[in-house]
Amino acid sequence: xxxxxxxxxxxxxxxxxxxxxxxxxxxxxxxxxxxxxxxxxxxxxxxxxxxxxxxxxxxxxxxxxxxxxxxxxxxxxxxxxxxxxxxxxxxxxxxxxxxxxxxxxxxxxxxxxxxxxxxxxxxxxxxxxxxxxxxxxxxxxxxxxxxxxxxxxxxxxxxxxxxxxxxxxxxxxxxxxxxxxxxxxxxxxxxxxxxxxxxxxxxxxxxxxxxxxxxxxxxxxxxxxxxxxxxxxxxxxxxxxxxxxxxxxxxxxxxxxxxxxxxxxxxxxxxxxxxxxxxxxxxxxxxxxxxxxxxxxxxxxxxxxxxxxxxxxxxxxxxxxxxxx
Numbered sequence: 001x002x003x004x005x006x007x008x009x010x011x012x013x014x015x016x017x018x019x020x021x022x023x024x025x026x027x028x029x030x031x032x033x034x035x036x037x038x039x040x041x042x043x044x045x046x047x048x049x050x051x052x053x054x055x056x057x058x059x060x061x062x063x064x065x066x067x068x069x070x071x072x073x074x075x076x077x078x079x080x081x082x083x084x085x086x087x088x089x090x091x092x093x094x095x096x097x098x099x100x101x102x103x104x105x106x107x108x109x110x111x112x113x114x115x116x117x118x119x120x121x122x123x124x125x126x127x128x129x130x131x132x133x134x135x136x137x138x139x140x141x142x143x144x145x146x147x148x149x150x151x152x153x154x155x156x157x158x159x160x161x162x163x164x165x166x167x168x169x170x171x172x173x174x175x176x177x178x179x180x181x182x183x184x185x186x187x188x189x190x191x192x193x194x195x196x197x198x199x200x201x202x203x204x205x206x207x208x209x210x211x212x213x214x215x216x217x218x219x220x221x222x223x224x225x226x227x228x229x230x231x232x233x234x235x236x237x238x239x240x241x242x243x244x245x246x247x248x249x250x251x252x253x254x255x256x257x258x259x260x261x262x263x264x265x266x267x268x269x270x271x272x273x274x275x276x277x278x279x280x281x282x283x284x285x286x287x288x289x290x291x292x293x294x295x296x297x298x299x300x301x302x303x304x305x306x307x308x309x310x311x312x313x314x315x316x317x318x319x320x321x322x323x324x325x
Contacts, residue, residue, distance in 0.1 A: 008223040012036075012215055013153075013164035017130070019137050019223050030142025030229070033119070034134035039127050040119040043134040047144040049232070051109035056292050059111040060101055064092040064131055070121040092128045096135055099181035099188040103147040107236035112144055124167045129154050132181060133216055140224035145234050149220035150188065151213030152181040155205045157197065162208045176201075180209035184217050243282070243289055244297050251278055255298070256305050262318060274298065 005022040018035045025031035030045035066089055067082060068075055075082060085093070096116065104112070116131045132152040139146045156166035156174035163170055171177055178192035187210055194202070251274055258270040275298055279291045306317075315321050 006223070006227050008219060008226065010215060010219040012133075013212065015165060017133065017216075017219075019134070019220075021138075021141060021227060028142075029144065030138040030140075032134045032138040032141070034130050034137065036130045037125050038120065038122040039125050039130055041127055041131045041134050042117045042119055043131065043138040044115045044117075045135075045138045045142040045144065046113045046115075047142060048111040052111070054290070054292055055109040056296060058101075058104060058109055060097065060104070060114070061112075062093045062097040062100075062114040062116070062135075064089050064096060064116045064118075064128075066118045066121070066127070070118045071123060092131065095128060095179065095189075095191065096132050099132070099150050099152070100135060100139065100146075100148070102188060103150070103183070105145050105147070105234065105236060108145060108234065110144075110234075114138075124169055125165075126154070126168065129165060129179070133220070136216075137220045137223055140220055141227045141229045143229050143232050145231050148183065149217050149224070150181055150183055151216035151220075152179065153209040153213045153216075154179050155209045155212075157194075157201065157205060162205060164209070164212050176205060178202075178205050178209065180206055180213070182210055182213075184214065240289065240293065240297070243293070244300070246282065247278060247294065247297050248301055250281070251298070252301060252305075255301055259302070259305050259309070259317060267317070271298075271302070 005020065007018060007020045009016060009018045011017075015036050020033045020035075021031055024033050024042060025044045028044040029047050030043075032043050034041050034043070063085075066086070074080060093116075096114070100114075114135055116135060118127045118131070121127055129152055132150075136149040136151070140149045154165050155176065155178045156163035156170050157176035158170070158174050163174065166174055166177075175197060176192065176194040178190065178194070180187060181189045187206060190206055192202070192205075254274050255271070258267055258274065261267040261270060275295055278294050278298060283289055283291055283294055310316065310322060313322070
């Protein structure tokens with residue numbers, strides 16, 4: 001990590017946001033202390049340089065932690081220690097995970113840990129938006145391959161007007177509480193609760209948020225450029241086209257037939273038999289592909305089968321068409 005202290009401030013709505021790196025958590029691959037309206041959040045990123053042997057999924061963990069000392073309090077009652085994550089911490093961790101996970105390259109299996117700690121909290125401001133913005137900044141300076149940055153905003157709606165980053169007080173009288181996150185050109189995540197509003201108002205809120213957080217994306221990009229950390233060189237492992245073709249020709253029809261089975265447990269049993277047969281036939285020799293590799297390619301064919309059926313206008317497995325919830 002860059003050991004020089006770098007700061008960047010910008011205006012977002014009615015708030016001033018400040019990023020700082022190089023002072024705290026300097027052993028992390030990327031760390032940003034972000035401040036907004038007397039709220040401070042520290043985000044630390046650590047990314048493994050190599051994937052574990054046999055790794056078949058992307059091990060990204062996002063841990064958002066709120067300690068009561070951030071609000072100047074000590075837990076009351078018999079237990080003074082803070083234990084497992086609260087429901088709010090778990091939901092905020094998921095809120096941050098959703099928009100960043102799709103921006104890692106396909107095939108990237110190196111472990112990445114995102115630790116978010118609320119250092120100081122303004123009692124009238126939810127730290128979650130600052131945490132998401134700071135996560136974008138920390139990932140952008142970590143060297144981990146990340147197709148960001150992202151921006152995020154909370155939108156309220158009151159008396160026919162949208163409110164950017166409403167406070168808890170604003171939300172008490174707001175008809176809308178929407179969180180939107182995305183890149184410069186696309187919306188990646190929308191979460192909201194609202195009174196009954198028209199589709200135009202809801203869509204307008206999404207577009208308004210996307211327009212408003214462009215300043216966040218630009219500021220994070222400028223901050224990353226000033227820090228000057230280059231992304232690690234990483235190439236996706238080459239696909240074994242011959243193995244994929246072999247599995248498709250031998251088991252493609254069976255997979256397609258299995259995905260026409262409505263009963264879930266029966267379908268799982270059929271897919272399990274197909275996988276066992278494929279591993280037995282294709283992975284019996286020492287120089288044969290591993291069972292994990294065979295399963296991964298079967299998973300690709302499963303995904304492709306379902307997608308092709310939907311694009312062809314065929315109903316989903318349980319009989320619903322593409323317009324039925």
